[in-house]
Amino acid sequence: MIDWQIATVKAIKPETPEVKSFTLALPDWMKHRAGQHYDVRLTAEDGYQAQRSYSIASEPERAREIDLTIERLADGEVSTYFHDVLAVGDRVELRGPIGGYFVWEAALNAPLLLIAGGSGVVPLMSMLRHRRAARAINPTRLLFSSRTPDDAIYFDELEKLRAANDGLEIFYTFTRERPPEWKGYARRIDNAMLNEVAKPLGKSARVFICGPTALVENAANGLVQIGIKPNQIKTERFGPTGT
Amino acid sequence: MNESKMDLNRELMVDGNAVAGLLQEIFAIEMTATPTECANCGNAAEVGALQAYTQAPGAVLRCPACESVMIRIVQTPNHIYFDARGAVRLTLPREKK
Ligand SMILES: Cc1cc2nc3c(=O)[nH]c(=O)nc-3n(C[C@H](O)[C@H](O)[C@H](O)COP(=O)(O)OP(=O)(O)OC[C@H]3O[C@@H](n4cnc5c(N)ncnc54)[C@H](O)[C@@H]3O)c2cc1C
Numbered sequence: 001m002i003d004w005q006i007a008t009v010k011a012i013k014p015e016t017p018e019v020k021s022f023t024l025a026l027p028d029w030m031k032h033r034a035g036q037h038y039d040v041r042l043t044a045e046d047g048y049q050a051q052r053s054y055s056i057a058s059e060p061e062r063a064r065e066i067d068l069t070i071e072r073l074a075d076g077e078v079s080t081y082f083h084d085v086l087a088v089g090d091r092v093e094l095r096g097p098i099g100g101y102f103v104w105e106a107a108l109n110a111p112l113l114l115i116a117g118g119s120g121v122v123p124l125m126s127m128l129r130h131r132r133a134a135r136a137i138n139p140t141r142l143l144f145s146s147r148t149p150d151d152a153i154y155f156d157e158l159e160k161l162r163a164a165n166d167g168l169e170i171f172y173t174f175t176r177e178r179p180p181e182w183k184g185y186a187r188r189i190d191n192a193m194l195n196e197v198a199k200p201l202g203k204s205a206r207v208f209i210c211g212p213t214a215l216v217e218n219a220a221n222g223l224v225q226i227g228i229k230p231n232q233i234k235t236e237r238f239g240p241t242g243t
Numbered sequence: 244m245n246e247s248k249m250d251l252n253r254e255l256m257v258d259g260n261a262v263a264g265l266l267q268e269i270f271a272i273e274m275t276a277t278p279t280e281c282a283n284c285g286n287a288a289e290v291g292a293l294q295a296y297t298q299a300p301g302a303v304l305r306c307p308a309c310e311s312v313m314i315r316i317v318q319t320p321n322h323i324y325f326d327a328r329g330a331v332r333l334t335l336p337r338e339k340k
Pocket residue numbers: 037052053054055056069070071072073074075076077078079080119122123236237238239240241255257258260261298
């Protein structure tokens with residue numbers, strides 16, 4: 001049984017102008033599976049509560065603490081609290097790790113296709129960090145859609161993971177503003193793009209798609225149209241978040 | 244598609260996985276890898292793959308194939324109402340002795 005517990009904020013790291021990572025120390029830490037999330041609960045003095053889910057960004061190999069990476073939504077209740085109010089040393093109530101559906105384990109030695117929009121990269125990053133920590137070398141491709149290069153969460157770390165040359169390839173697409181001289185994708189994810197990225201992995205690839213609901217719907221439908229079986233595709237819709 | 248389905252704001256839709264914490268609170272085990280079957284169209288899917296709407300104080304889970312309501316969960320301060328009349332069954336793992 002997973003009970004509510006009180007974590008302490010150990011570090012806060014800006015990732016992009018709108019996104020920060022929060023390292024939380026947990027008194028009742030339990031090893032998670034990459035892709036799982038925690039439920040966070042805020043309680044106001046009058047007893048009013050707001051609860052949201054946040055994916056675990058860190059790898060399961062890291063003990064006693066987790067990273068959450070949260071995008072600030074301008075009129076969002078819980079994400080603005082994390083960004084504007086929470087400081088190192090503060091306490092946060094949460095429960096987890098939660099979920100047994102949207103999870104990937106390195107022991108599953110099949111080709112892996114990860115598709116992310118904006119903060120949807122968070123649970124996929126846990127998978128990639130886990131993959132690296134477990135020294136997996138399965139063919140893996142990440143297709144990552146961001147508005148602008150400055151909005152690409154984890155960019156530096158992703159480039160390092162790519163440089164390890166262990167079978168990971170990364171494809172960025174920028175929907176609003178591209179870097180100068182950019183030769184990569186600069187449009188919303190479409191079937192032509194899905195085809196180019198997915199094809200080399202073959203028909204047996206496991207697929208995880210995460211991000212704003214509209215992007216997830218679009219990518220999942222597109223993959224089915226290009227011949228990937230629905231039961232190989234797992235989705236995690238974040239609701240009406242950015243991108 | 245009937246009127247009530249057209250009303251749904253698809254932007255707010257998440258996956259059954261988003262209700263994993265609440266389900267675990269009710270059943271005391273992880274429920275999102277649990278197979279289910281839609282009572283309306285017979286589609287088989289894991290709970291984590293259902294369409295979920297979580298704005299209400301509770302949640303509504305719909306069939307990803309025909310969008311009919313499979314499970315409805317309502318929370319009040321003292322009770323949780325769990326209505327699964329739209330699901331033929333939920334197949335739970337048995338604790339190995
Ligand atoms: C399983 C899961 C994992 C998640 N993981 C992450 C993660 O790792 N990182 C992350 O940043 N987010 C994640 N999310 C999203 C997160 O749970 C929150 O939804 C998000 O942070 C917004 O919460 P909020 O309280 O800030 O905003 P809210 O107050 O909930 O509002 C969100 C936005 O939607 C709009 N909105 C709210 N209700 C409506 C409505 N009825 N109609 C129209 N618009 C509306 C608001 O104006 C606002 O812009 C995840 C979601 C799920 C389900």
